[in-house]
Amino acid sequence: MAAEKQEAFSSLQDRISALERSSWNVGGVTPSSAGNNDADANASTIIITPAMTRARRHTQTSHCFSAIWRHCPSDYYSRSLDERVKILGANNVSQLCKACLFENKNYVCGAGAGAGEGEGKGGDDDKDKVDPTNSRYYLIVVQYIESITAKKLASELRGLRPPGSTRFSPTYFSDLRLAPADESVKLTGYGHNGVSPFGMLDSTIPIVLCASITKIRPQFIWMGGGHPDWKLGVSVSEFIEGLNAIVLDVSEPRANTLETEEISSA
Template identity: 30%
Template sequence: MSDQNQQSSSVQTQVEIFKDNWEMAKVALKLKIYFAEKGWVSVDIQKVEKGYYDQDLSWRMRRLGAPSEAYLCKSMIMENTGFKQEFESKYYQRFYCVIIQYVTKMNSDKLLKAARAIQNNNCEEKVGKSGYNLRLLNEEESNQMTGYGYNGVTPFLFNQKMPILISDKLGNLNPKFFFLGGGHADLKLRKLKLIKNISYQNLFIQKGVSFDEFINKHEYDVYPCDLSDTDKNWKHLQD
């Protein structure tokens, strides 16, 4: 088959995949164009079945080809209702995107301390406790901020740019990648890596988004946070 015919076949396949949901198709195309223009190499779009979130975590792990449940993550949008406008900077914002593993439980106190540490460690005028009160946005509010609906939040191309706090536990995984939502409840971010086996046949290995590429290439400010650390690491924070 010629390259032109292969390309035509690929386009036709994509049309078949998304023909029943053009909203999903628009999201997938927007992200694909973005990743191509920015030179991302570890990210691609995968469509999953409806009812994906009705299944348990073990099923989802197998469906995505993840090495373990620890590789599956979610993105949440938090608002700092204690935000003080006069201290606004790239290190101190009203809204934050938080990425954590499904197998862990977010500790609100440690998340707050991590957000404070980012500001206190980088700004001459330090914001104290009264300048922080993080709450999870509801579905409608999250949609307005990100442009993505329920179970579809992906930390790219938000309606409003914001810092990203990502669990540094993901950086300790081996291999060091993870899986994310893809802008729609039925889309996920992952990458198929093409390799050649000893008989020179093409094999595809499921991989997720590279942790290092996410940290180094993302256009938003990304902060790996040790959300499970002990309180002794936060003693320097401004009260």
């Protein structure tokens, strides 16, 4: 009897897993599997991780009904941008984006007028006080064909506060850097090449969308889906509204789209 119960339980688990995978468009020939042996693999071998589930649930609660998930080949990041467009079923390379976590090394917890003359560290006791104009971390979504510019980023973040006594000094955002990999994993819950703006562990981190993204056509972008082999596509309008994203002009066109540099000081 015990063996029969165990077999029935295992069968039920398999059916639940199969149902979950089918809801992610896993299996069969999809836009992500054209000409790709990895994507044509047996759907039962693909595992839906808790991080991916967390990201997907956030798209649902954020009313991002346009969200689409694509399973990509393991060598996705060694392929050209044009090849990635075909894998995702996108329209053009301008729709391909990535999410980068930046840290303000000059951050001062609860800073106000006159802040920025020295460096400081924020404390965990202030974590629940969300102030997008003064955050230690910012998650920035940028196109692969664009490069985040340090001067623009500093200027735009400073401009989130109106002119006057509450605006930070010009030096307050002068030391913005990519957060260390381990810190990014700790705060977002996602590893390299899998960072998604949806379902981050620290939900207080402001989301910044590069203004250039609002000019692409069609208004649909692709980004990390919580795992290196999964990508998430969503309409720009739903992304902005669902995540309360801040649209800022913080990037410039890359001279070479194959560059690996994430930020420039020019």
